[in-house]
Amino acid sequence: MDMQTSPATALRIDGARLWQSLMDLARIGGTPKGGVCRIALTDLDRQGRDLFVQWAREAGCSIRVDAIGNIFARRAGADDSLAPVMTGSHIDTQPTGGKFDGNYGVMAGLEVVRTLNAAGVRTRAPIEVAVWTNEEGSRFVPVMMGSGVFAGAFTLEHALAQRDAQGVSVAEALAAIGYAGQASAAPAVGAYFEAHIEQGPVLENHERVIGVVQAALGQRWYDVTVQGMEAHAGPTPMELRQDALLAASALVAEVNR
Structure with a gap:
């Protein structure tokens, strides 16, 4: 289809709905300073996950949870055999985290699904919105655990065996909140996009509204x-x-x- 005449080019998300979703999610673990403390695999994390799953199902998505607790909300495509176009981020936070870090990427993905639904647009490939487990690493290490297992950077067994300061393992914590999914090989992904807030002052310093990441920070400790x-x-x-x-x-x- 010619993109110049495609109805998709005229689509606009509902900014007020996206903002309200972010504010509703931020109430779970909200702090007096206006931020959020929703540590991975705690009961507050369960509440946040449950709310996302509820919203995704209301948007017509099917839900899959893998063995490390990653959540995938799938909107079927016209050719559902194609590898999905995936987007997402995380909803766990630092102890003194903000409303938007990670959460924006998840809610933005859900808003895309809602917008496509409202416009009656059916994509050729399926769309999946991912919620990655323990991305922050403030309770369990390594950080970026769920996405790391998905991408093969860590083994599932290694991740599930990690323990927090109280001796609780990832496997035990997943079971406790009801998000210990089924072990399965990661499916192929057609493309992955992640919208994220900037966590530094560079864009503001240059008076830019949006940026595209071209490289990742490498650290040695x-x-x-x-x-x-x-x-x-x-x-x-x-x-x-x-x-x-x-x-x-x-x-x-x-x-x-």
Whole structure:
């Protein structure tokens, strides 16, 4: 179909509906500061997941939950044998998280489905909205656990065996909230898109409304031990002291530079 004449080119999402969905979801685990504390695989996370599943089913989607607890809401396509066009993000938060980190990507995907429904548009390939498990990693490590298992970066067995500070395993926590899905090989994905808020000041600094990610941050973490030498504070002159804190402060300043 010629995209210039396609009704899809005239589609516009309902911004007020998307905003209301974000505000309704943010009530689950809302904090006095206006943010959200909805830690992965807690009862609050279950409530958030249940609300998303309810909304997705109301939008005519079928629901699939895999063995690491990732949720996939599927809107059938005209050719449902095709690999789905997938979008989504996560709804778990940091202990002092905000309303939009991750949540926007999930709700934006759901809003696309709702908009297509309202316009009576049937896509050729199916559309899936994904909710990834423990993306933040504030309770269990590694971070990006659900998407990592899906993409093959971690094994399912490794992820399910991880424990939080109280000794609760991922497998136990998934079962406790009712989101221990069935083990299955990850299906093929035709394409994946993720809308996300910017978590830094770059766009605002450049007065830009939207940006496209072209590279991902790579990090290496090191544990450094600085050892000094004990000496009596009074009779030991400064030039003969070996102060660990002083050496560490110089190291910190140099790393930052």
